[in-house]
Amino acid sequence: MDPGLFDVKGADVAWCPGCGNFSLLNALKKALAELDVRPERLVMVSGIGQAAKTPHYLRCNFFNGLHGRALPAATAIKAVNPELTVIVESGDGCMYGEGGNHLIHAIRRNPDITCIVHNNMVYGLTRGQASPTSLRGFKTPAQAAGVLHEPFNPLAVAIALNASFVARAFAGDLEETKEILNKAIRHRGFALVDVFQPCVTYNRVNTYQWFREHTYYLEGSHDPTDRVGAFKRALETDKLPIGVFYVNRKPTFEENLPLYRERLEPLSRRGAKMDRIVKLIETIGKS
Ligand SMILES: Cc1ncc(C[n+]2csc(CCOP(=O)(O)OP(=O)(O)O)c2C)c(N)n1
Ligand code: SF4
Secondary structure (H helix, E strand, C coil): CCHHHHCCCCCCCCCCCCCHHHHHHHHHHHHHHHCCCCHHHEEEEECCCCHHHHHHHCCCEEEECCCCCHHHHHHHHHHHCCCCEEEEEEEHHHHHHHCHHHHHHHHHHCCCCEEEEEECCCECCCCCECCCCCCCCCCCCCCCCCCCCCCCCHHHHHHHCCCCEEEEEECCCHHHHHHHHHHHHHCCCCEEEEEECCCCCCCCCCCHHHHHHHEEECCCCCCCCCHHHHHHHHCCCCCEEEEEEEECCCCCHHHHCHHHCCCCCCHHHCCCCHHHHHHHHHHHHHC
């Protein structure tokens, strides 16, 4: 399939030239095309922020919700129609800060959705305040003395919660990012992909060059089914590993719902049993 099928013609893109969001968007289009995901079967869900504008620039169905609230909406969309491909895309502030609690519970519930987090270690849309992943000492106009706290480690948290799929990518590497997204979308269960995405305007520390110098790819011998091994790799900070850290196939949120125990076909296609609906309305009427 042609990745151009996802292009939004004449889109007025609000991102700065050179922003890592562009290559991440391209990587996603390529991965979707490789997987033959039709735009009409795709639902993108996001919160608020620069990263959260991604669905505006992709030809598909989308839901742009409140800051940090993408995951519950996406969980519901997938539960209503398990045949859709549902992808959540937002920034590190949106997902790990405002939406942190939702992330924990989405991992626990394990809906079959892919969660892509543009991790630029800064709040881009609101002009450069520190985010949960900003490194200690990072200076901003709001944190003039530098960030005082340890950064949030999304991969370690996800593996500790026994997430179904945990990976990290770097937006500067288009092909490798596409490969990781491809695996994440194919995976059945909640897939978290944290993507290092340079913000060229408000983060002059964690630049493309900085990420190149401070990252490396997990070697082919890394066993993603080894949870303890994956956790150890997620704790590495001298150099930050990139690749698929952990894979754990387990029943999804939808598979656990009694409604879908026998088949994942959406209710809308099963035909209404009018006698049962009438009975239900009568019962409610009497109570
Ligand atoms: C509940 C709530 N708190 C704060 C805001 C203000 N706000 C909007 S976007 C944003 C930061 C977004 O940063 P991030 O999620 O890292 O995405 P980026 O813009 O860097 O892609 C903030 C704090 C808001 N809209 N709603
Ligand atoms: S402010 Fe940063 S994150 Fe936002 S579009 Fe510009 S470079 Fe990208």
